Amino acid sequence: MALIGDKEYFKGIGEIKFEGKDSDNPFAYKYYNPDQVVAGKTMREHFKFAVAYWHTFCGQGADPFGPGTQNFPWDEPSDAIDAAKAKADAAFEFITKLGVDYYCFHDFDLIQEGATFTESEKRISAIVDILKGKQAESGVKLLWGTANCFSNPRYMNGASTNPDFNVLARAGGQIKLALDATIALNGENYVFWGGREGYMSLLNTDLKRELDHMGRFLGMARDYARSQGFKGNFFIEPKPMEPMKHQYDFDSATVVGFLNQYGLQDDFKLNLEFNHATLASHTMQHEMEVAAAHGMLGSLDANRGDYQNGWDTDQFPNNITEITEAMITFLQAGGLQGGGVNFDAKIRRNSTDMDDVFHAHIGGIDIFARGLITADKILTSSSYESLRKKRYSSFDTGKGGDFENGKLDFKDLYEIAKENGELDLQSGKQELFENIINQYI
Template sequence: MAMFSQPSTKRQKTAKDSTRMTETTEHFPGISKIEYKGSSAPYDDTLCYRYYNANERINGRTMEDWIKPAVSFTAFKYNGNDAHGKPTFQRNWNDNSFTNENYKRTISAAFEFCSKLGIKYWTAFDSDLMPDADFYEELNVHFEDVCDFIQDLQQKSFAKPLWIAPDLHSNPRFASGAGTSCDANVMMQASHRVKKCLEIAQKLNAESFLVSSPREGYGIVLNTDVQKELKHFARLLKMSSDYKDRLGFRGQLLLEPYTNFKHSKQTKNNQHNTTMSYIYDPISSVCFLKHYNLDRQYKIVTDFGHQLYMSSAYNAVGSIELNDSNKLNLKEAVLLMKSFMENSGYQPGGINLKLTPTRDSVDYKDVFIMYIHYIDMLAKGLRISAKMLQDQTFTKNIQQRYSSYYSGFGSRLSNGEATLEECEDQFRKLHGQYTDNVTSGRSEHWEAVFENFISSCKLN
């Protein structure tokens, strides 16, 4: 693979030179737009979609609208390094320099990647889009410059942000948190980044705006005023919500708990976060938001599985985070998309694919194949879940299992109309004796039925 050639020292490149270069350079030569070929495609053809047909309608909505996959720009900085070894590849768009030109090349490559994948959404932290700065005015110039650059790319590719987020964790100044820092100056600097990112989110027509929380916590309680830090973090979120309204930004505000970062490949390998997190998982996030009366302004970015089901029960799901280190299999994909369909999708919804190849996957095709595989798995899960809901075998079983709550005194219990005294009277009249009998949930049976159903599904 050709390495990126360093700029000549004889002539300093200008911003216009850099922009012209990113517009004309093809970062993935030899790779055409990925097409849908259906399940009849040869089994060794891995550069096509077998199940993801973006415009195909399922249960009244397109596949693209149900899944809404997004490409994480964060993953485009990964170079194969881990805790046990140095980088194994260098992409032609990234020379590892902290210059505007290098960031613009990376953004240009990411847009080309989205276009060839046929994906209309992307996600990014501000640190994915531009270099940091030591001075207020310099940072503002970076924000405005990158916003103009992305707006030009969006007009040609039609890809837009699923969410944009300020990076409130990478810089050493946030070692003790951003909104929960013991230093008011740090919180002021964090607030400035939030303000500028909200402005970019509005200009780029982002679906959502994300506040992440991997550093919002404490190391030891001996030097920490926990209540004050929680109050300050809530204040940062409230200021963000207020400015969103003044700005006229109509996107959804999102809060991302620590567990999403815990599952990240980079975080697991480097083990860099040892804080006791205030916003550990979706449940603690919901409690925090409700306690500070922010639950109407913010929704949660959650993992699939248990965290998704609990967040959904609280009507708090704003988006899904899918990391390649937290492996997704077909059964989980079916249950994920079933949850989507039962809730008519999550608005604004979307699945952020933060995927990085293995250290020895140095070919550009490997990156495409990885994203195609995950998107296809979600699409296959969507097709199967639609058949499950149509079949109603599982739905009827759940209804039958809870049938005692649908009529008689059970319905009064379920609707909150009964009192403890009435429960006692009803128990004395109808039963009068405690029983140790347990009704089988038949879990093994339904696990087997589920696997048989997946195996028997005939998909297009």
């Protein structure tokens, strides 16, 4: 494997390879064999694993109580373009050593925002040229791009939902540049995460007007990208709150309703995050089931929350039961529509060695591979599917079948209820289903 850049940042670490579950090598995959076929596809095809530029190469471990603890050597150059090039060198070295095929970014993860809009545009153009070379040299691809329209103080009241039109217009200009960059880098998708698209107080908020503005804004962004030849998917990433008290992309069901209300359902799908599901008091399997039921299961952000903390901790995934249940839905839905599995996760503040980021990603990739293998065995070798189908068997034939096929009216239901009289209880067998999951794990 050739070094992608002028300097080696992760010294002493070679390409991470599959060695099997009996391996004791901390720099090897125990379950992720990219060429192993599961349910008709290789693991590489199923997952399309991606590295998140922001957490892995930008986050430094800061929290509300103290500054960062991770000092990255690629942050040393003082010139913005030199620093961006160094970061790109480190990123593509890491991604190629990890052996994954994709990365994801926000615009100003790639390069520091300029003092003016014009300077920012020049900087984005410069880093895009650098990344084109990196992609060509390494074979690494862009899963999706997005714009950070939430960190800068100008977006304190939102971007497309801001009560000041000039801020909305600035967001439009910034997202145009991010779309242009994504298209130039052959990005397969584009994500909208409304980091501050919501409210802190309803007292000063015209909620309907803000929702209308967001719907119109997203339609305009779609139309622009399509006019530039972009054929990929647009994703919206649900999150219920934080940083705002309430965010308009609360959960899967809310986003599905929003997309249908504003006529965006044919172009937009969902990018779902595990930690965001937790914050919405859902499981990730729930969020995936809702999206899949509407044909909008687009992509996944892989992480987990701390179940004792009520905020977005973005830890690397390690819960085999949670991942297995998500992979059951993943396989039943036929996989993702356009997207992949992006590790929107960060190492802990007290993980300060350069190899810690490898251990984190190796563990995250392995837990998904193990969950996929387990889910496939549950669906193909256990009684799980037959038990589930049996629970709904009264709708397969007879009057139940007539109901599903639209052949009954409400008076018919009345007559059937009258004729049946009192009914026997039908057990949901929940404990048996849970035991099947545990048996195969």
